[in-house]
Amino acid sequence: MPNLRNFIVCAILSAYAITAQANEPPTVIPSLLITLNERLNIGDLVALTKWDSGKPIQDSPREAQVIDNARKLATERKLDPEDVAQLIAAQMEANKLVQYGLLAQWQAAGAAPDTPRPDLGKQIRPRLDELQARLLQQYADFTPYRQDPNCPMWLAKARTGLTRDALHDLALTRATGELCIRPLAP
Template sequence: MLHSSRLLTCTLLALFASAAHAATPSPAPPTLKPLLATLNERLNIGDLVALTKWDSGKPIQDSPREAQVIANARKLASERKLDPEDVAQLIAAQMEANKLVQYGLLAQWQAAGAAPDTKRPDLAKQIRPLLDQLQSRLLQQYADFAPYRHDPKCPVWLAAARSDLNRDPLHDLALTRATGELCVRPTTP
């Protein structure tokens, strides 16, 4: 009786230990953190773009520029052996997230009656070339992360990594939008 009680106890402890181990997610791939840092960097440039839009009075929506950026991304995708449609969706998500930041900041500044008194870089000469450089780095990092996109743990890794980049509700929401295309859920037949 004592032997079977010990055996039962050991079996239960082993089951609990294996369940706890199974519940612990595996660590994120090392390629995720640099990718998110670049996405976040790109997103934070939205603050500067918003300032230029505030000063110029130009609309946030710039469809011709967006089409040009996506066309360029498709070309770069082919050069990097990436699916051009996946890359187009990724870049479109970045632009939507960036616009979300811009709309949010413009609304805050309109309510306050003024934008921050900070230096404004030139949109065409300084900000857009920076965004173009970031796009090249972003696509390389995306290519490095691509093998993990279909992993069932991808959303857990992504949520944890995003939480490390929390800034404020507006930028958090925008980062969620920017990363919305990274993980691919399996399709059910």
């Protein structure tokens, strides 16, 4: 009997260890969320340029250009172009959320922060392009986990404490809102 009991205990412990390991988030998640958060923080700089120029936040031709470019990069990286278009569109929506929130704060205060303004075309957009390339690689690494039942929990835990305020937290939630997909019911 002691051997059977030992066998059962070992089987239970092994099953527990496998389950615990299966619930561990993929190692790509922290770096993916850091990249998304970095992209959102650039929204602060974009908002400053929009404040100074008086240009609208919504720039549909530029957004279409970015999404078309993302589709091409997706094809080169053997990713689904429509999934990548949706990912990039979500990032732009999250970024605009930051911009609208900041502009509203600055309008209420009567002024924007007195900080250096980088050039949108020469400094900010090249940085966004670099982040997009990194984001697509991390997304490719993350793609196998999108349908995992633990995906939403992994992202929620990884978002915790990553942002500096409620506006950026909400925007990061928007940026990650479509990363996980529910498996289709049989």
